[in-house]
């Protein structure tokens with residue numbers, strides 16, 4: 299399978315990239331801290347489009363696209379959140395997901411698009427307002443896209459569960475260590491992801 303994934307330098311994206319590559323799939327990913335040509339900021343549409351075009355021209359259209367890149371702010375009530383920090387988070391978590399899908403959709407006539415969501419895309423929590431806002435937007439984006447796709451394709455919102463990554467450490471601090479690591483999670487997550495198809499279009503799923 300040909301797979302594209304955003305934000306694959308650390309955390310869940312890195313674990314998925316390693317695991318799926320080891321399973322024999324062709325995986326291409328980017329992150330701001332990756333080396334060129336994969337040093338791409340998902341909030342810059344031109345960069346995302348150039349990266350997608352380069353991969354597709356050389357290797358063909360993907361079968362699976364995982365919009366994984368996201369960021370979180372340290373917990374704070376909305377009344378105290380810096381407007382520029384809020385704006386930057388929306389640029390990455392929401393616009394970035396749209397940019398990746400927008401760049402790749404004209405190149406795909408079959409396959410699966412996954413928007414990585416969160417429990418915070420289906421519920422809310424005090425002091426997590428910017429992140430919750432962005433993940434509720436992800437759910438809306440994916441479901442709208444699902445209603446527009448041909449029957450050969452699917453868009454799915456996937457909550458990965460709660461995992462011990464840099465993101466969770468920023469949100470929870472020391473409490474993050476009680477959750478599974480990406481390496482403990484990746485086998486069941488990858489099996490679930492690889493099993494997704496047109497029959498799952500529009501669904502909000504969770505890695506169990």
Ligand SMILES: NC(=O)c1ccc[n+]([C@@H]2O[C@H](COP(=O)([O-])OP(=O)(O)OC[C@H]3O[C@@H](n4cnc5c(N)ncnc54)[C@H](OP(=O)(O)O)[C@@H]3O)[C@@H](O)[C@H]2O)c1
Pocket residue numbers: 304305306307308309310311328329330331332338339340341365366367368369390394414415416417457458459460461462463464465466
């Ligand atoms: N961990 C959890 O418990 C949890 C729970 C629910 C949902 N999620 C979701 O799962 C996904 C992965 O989270 P994670 O925990 O693995 O996070 P993470 O450890 O913080 O890793 C985030 C990845 O996204 C990349 N990234 C950040 N900003 C980017 C940008 N502007 N452009 C491109 N890539 C960017 C980072 O690249 P650099 O390394 O270059 O910074 C990094 O590779 C996210 O969508 C997150 O919201 C996580």
